[in-house]
Amino acid sequence: MKVGHSGSTALATARPGGRLSSVRMQRRLHKILVYTLLFGLAWVFLLPFMWMISTSLKQSQDVFTFPPRFLPTSFEWRNYVRGWTIMPFNTFLLNSLIVTGANVVGNLLSCSVVAYGFARLRARGRDVLFLLLLATLMIPREVTIVPTFILFTKLGLVNTLLPLILPAWFGYPFFIFLLRQFFMSIPHDLDEAARIDGASSWRIFTNIILPLSKPALGTVAIFAFIGNWNNLLDPLIYLRSTEKFTLALALNLFRGQHLTQYNLLMAVSLIQLLPILIIFFLAQKYFVRGVTMSGMGGR
Amino acid sequence: MQVQQAHVPEKHRTRVRQKLGRLARQEEREFYLFISPWIIGFILFGAGPIIASAVISFTDWSLLSSPRWVGLANYERLFTDRLFSVTVKNTFIYAIGSVSLGIVAGFLLALLLNQKVWGMSLFRTIFYLPSVVAGIATALLWVNIFHPDFGLINYTLGQFGIQGPGWLQSPTWAMPALIMMSVWGAGGGMVIYLAGLQSIPEHLYEAAALDGAGPLRKFWHITVPMMSPVIFFNMIVGIISSLQAFVLILVMTNGGPANSTLVYGLYLYRTAFQYFEMGYASAMAWVLFIIIMLITALQFRLANRWVYYEGGLKG
Numbered sequence: 316m317k318v319g320h321s322g323s324t325a326l327a328t329a330r331p332g333g334r335l336s337s338v339r340m341q342r343r344l345h346k347i348l349v350y351t352l353l354f355g356l357a358w359v360f361l362l363p364f365m366w367m368i369s370t371s372l373k374q375s376q377d378v379f380t381f382p383p384r385f386l387p388t389s390f391e392w393r394n395y396v397r398g399w400t401i402m403p404f405n406t407f408l409l410n411s412l413i414v415t416g417a418n419v420v421g422n423l424l425s426c427s428v429v430a431y432g433f434a435r436l437r438a439r440g441r442d443v444l445f446l447l448l449l450a451t452l453m454i455p456r457e458v459t460i461v462p463t464f465i466l467f468t469k470l471g472l473v474n475t476l477l478p479l480i481l482p483a484w485f486g487y488p489f490f491i492f493l494l495r496q497f498f499m500s501i502p503h504d505l506d507e508a509a510r511i512d513g514a515s516s517w518r519i520f521t522n523i524i525l526p527l528s529k530p531a532l533g534t535v536a537i538f539a540f541i542g543n544w545n546n547l548l549d550p551l552i553y554l555r556s557t558e559k560f561t562l563a564l565a566l567n568l569f570r571g572q573h574l575t576q577y578n579l580l581m582a583v584s585l586i587q588l589l590p591i592l593i594i595f596f597l598a599q600k601y602f603v604r605g606v607t608m609s610g611m612g613g614r
Numbered sequence: 615m616q617v618q619q620a621h622v623p624e625k626h627r628t629r630v631r632q633k634l635g636r637l638a639r640q641e642e643r644e645f646y647l648f649i650s651p652w653i654i655g656f657i658l659f660g661a662g663p664i665i666a667s668a669v670i671s672f673t674d675w676s677l678l679s680s681p682r683w684v685g686l687a688n689y690e691r692l693f694t695d696r697l698f699s700v701t702v703k704n705t706f707i708y709a710i711g712s713v714s715l716g717i718v719a720g721f722l723l724a725l726l727l728n729q730k731v732w733g734m735s736l737f738r739t740i741f742y743l744p745s746v747v748a749g750i751a752t753a754l755l756w757v758n759i760f761h762p763d764f765g766l767i768n769y770t771l772g773q774f775g776i777q778g779p780g781w782l783q784s785p786t787w788a789m790p791a792l793i794m795m796s797v798w799g800a801g802g803g804m805v806i807y808l809a810g811l812q813s814i815p816e817h818l819y820e821a822a823a824l825d826g827a828g829p830l831r832k833f834w835h836i837t838v839p840m841m842s843p844v845i846f847f848n849m850i851v852g853i854i855s856s857l858q859a860f861v862l863i864l865v866m867t868n869g870g871p872a873n874s875t876l877v878y879g880l881y882l883y884r885t886a887f888q889y890f891e892m893g894y895a896s897a898m899a900w901v902l903f904i905i906i907m908l909i910t911a912l913q914f915r916l917a918n919r920w921v922y923y924e925g926g927l928k929g
Contacts, residue, residue: 485655
């Protein structure tokens, strides 16, 4: 612990000489304790993933042995192909890519434009509007979900991918807030110099603000990707026919229809999880930045 | 900006404003042009639905027929609905269980990671991973892990000679199982605590050490008070989101067995999209919103007693 660590440092400086070796012992014991805990907990946190991989490679009869075995007796790599072809997963993948891609692009475009307005342009009513934007962050999804569903029903868009895509093109308050905070931290000198040279607001936005904001835009892109890749609620509400299903919804269907084939279920789940795992390992710092910037952890 | 203007003499400022009048008006037009996507979105997907939802909650509407005004009937019905009280109870159990365990686990993990030890970033990655990838795939994974006969948990318990319960298939153990799963995602809070811990000034600990304070006293009298605003923040955000959580519960137990995991959001979802009772569902949504607001307000009131803001600002 931080406490214990600084405590032992203070002890070491306060009492030099003969006591030093016992202090050193104490510090070593402390380190051993910390590492034991760290490795133990890391094991607990990773175990579910290993169970997932292990199950996905088991033969069907190995999944239901009693007592269960941790490791598969033989590695059934074919499970991945079998799981993927048992249902039209290529179609589901394509739907997921369309929805997620359109959401990432839509959010990046709309949210950055709106955030620039709030961060850089002065106007009467701006602060009130911004407060309004923040207030919408507090309204539970449940309140708006029914009227939005009715709206899309009246527009005849139920059972299309559009209800999952359109809202992203009109700005998402959380991302607008995140980008606005970032834009505000960019020094004004640059855009003022450009303005004196006769650059328009749009030019300043595209040529100065956006290139300087790649980290924040990256954070938004990643949050939008993961949120939509894993989104289950909207597909559940809006998609009816199987050929419109996204991967997330299809996994739920798979579970209902092939309840006992845990090995195949784990194989396709792992495939669905893969893009997120890759993004996580490649772009970890963006998450941490986004989480600490906005304070929104673990959603 | 405000500060800069305050230093400019009043007379000079009006002259500047007159000279810039045309430019300022143009800037204003541009502002509204830039934020216009959000304004449209706000009307279509924000304010519009909120007002509509309030109106719909006073009607009986199945979408097939036209809405019929019923006044407060939906709200009256809620308080006699047996499932309503069941779901409120389940939701509170879930929220209190997952938020309190999540805070303790996230905080302890952060303390552990705040040690200056080698490999810190690797361990942070490992603890943080589950909270980021959580979704349908990991929910299905946990269904597998909780399997009474062939799951990982009962396998592990079996190694110690313990016969594990039926977990998701048992009315007693299904809710604890869901709460356990949510603790697996404590790494999201951990990242925030870690940032908080790293901003506690070292000199506070040094001063306490000079006064002869031991590790435990330093923890209770420095670490905890300095971290209380962060804990408070995570508590507020955590309670709000856990009161609304239901999608993964729908996947894992669908409210069963015997309604033991039927949470409020799930009941609302069924009412709206399986029974198509739009009026009743909207009334439920508003009651949930009011409950959330009341709890948040109560937490802010109680915060005065335990949240410490450096600089004497009391929340």
